Amino acid sequence: MPKSYTVEKDYNNSRFDRWFKTKIVDVPQSLIQKIIRLNKVKINNKKTKTSYRLQTGDIIDVFDISKFKPNEKKRIVKYKPSRKEVDAYDDYILENNENFIVINKPAGIAVQSGTKSFRNIIDVLKDTKYFLDKKPFIVHRLDKETSGVLIIAKNREYAQLFTSLFRIRKIHKTYIALTHGNVTRHKTILKDKLTIYENGRKIVQNAISNIKVLKKTENYSYVELNPITGRKHQLRKQLYNLGNPIIGDDKYFIRKRLLDKNDKNNNLMLHAYKIKFMINNIQFNFKAPYNKNFENFLKKKFKSF
Numbered sequence: 001m002p003k004s005y006t007v008e009k010d011y012n013n014s015r016f017d018r019w020f021k022t023k024i025v026d027v028p029q030s031l032i033q034k035i036i037r038l039n040k041v042k043i044n045n046k047k048t049k050t051s052y053r054l055q056t057g058d059i060i061d062v063f064d065i066s067k068f069k070p071n072e073k074k075r076i077v078k079y080k081p082s083r084k085e086v087d088a089y090d091d092y093i094l095e096n097n098e099n100f101i102v103i104n105k106p107a108g109i110a111v112q113s114g115t116k117s118f119r120n121i122i123d124v125l126k127d128t129k130y131f132l133d134k135k136p137f138i139v140h141r142l143d144k145e146t147s148g149v150l151i152i153a154k155n156r157e158y159a160q161l162f163t164s165l166f167r168i169r170k171i172h173k174t175y176i177a178l179t180h181g182n183v184t185r186h187k188t189i190l191k192d193k194l195t196i197y198e199n200g201r202k203i204v205q206n207a208i209s210n211i212k213v214l215k216k217t218e219n220y221s222y223v224e225l226n227p228i229t230g231r232k233h234q235l236r237k238q239l240y241n242l243g244n245p246i247i248g249d250d251k252y253f254i255r256k257r258l259l260d261k262n263d264k265n266n267n268l269m270l271h272a273y274k275i276k277f278m279i280n281n282i283q284f285n286f287k288a289p290y291n292k293n294f295e296n297f298l299k300k301k302f303k304s305f
Helices: 016-023 029-037 083-092 121-125 156-167 234-242 292-301
Strands: 003-006 041-043 059-062 093-096 100-105 147-153 172-180 189-198 201-216 220-227 270-279 282-287
Touching: 016 029, 083 093, 083 100, 083 121, 093 282, 100 121, 121 147, 147 156, 156 270, 172 234, 172 292, 189 234, 201 234, 220 234
Parallel strands: 147 270
Antiparallel strands: 003 059, 041 059, 093 100, 100 147, 172 220, 172 270, 189 201, 201 220, 270 282
16 A cells, blocks of 8 residues: 655645655655656656646655665754854844744854854754744855845745745845945946856856945945846955955955055955845835944944944
């Protein structure tokens, strides 16, 4: 007799092979195809394909597949935050509902764990009251040193929704940055071809951002940025290409721009200030106040703040 499963709402529109690897056994794609060929799995009493998009309520029957062994997985060590760090996130919450939260991400912490970033937002949020019996889903990212508005979905349905909205450019983000040098006020749009390397392959991507100078002095500029495309390190690279790197950026930096040697700043002066989007004809707008370090630098360099 097969074991039957009912597809939950969280997996609506997910590929069958993804569901199978998560819920049944993590085996290579070729073995999933073999399992299907051997009629070891059916959906709604019919043979399926690995690419089939599941629908809520689908009935999946899985027959004996005990001979198919799962992939060996490396043990993943999760970051374990202190109680104090977990409780601190109460101060960062901008929105909390049943489908997603919006936080004012602090600078200096990665969104997810990586080879260079053990401490991360996702592992912290898992331990908060905002994700009791729920899993945090990443729908977009901010660099480790960038602060500001960050959306985290609470279920797969909204994770997919946000991913789609980002892809069709229906989520609009506004950043503010402090840069070295004097950005010309006549500059209103940045267009660049940015190069990245993936698996030894060179990829050139078009990058477009709107830019507005809010204030400037002889040595610094305070600018507002609206990225139209979403490339990795897009704003940092574009301002570097313009000759006005962001203050505190150690990766994209022109040393000759550091006119005042006593004015070294270890913090990246880039902040995701606002985000807006619409879901089910409801407009959402969120604004994240910048942190004290950002505020103090503004007051120091632009006396009118």
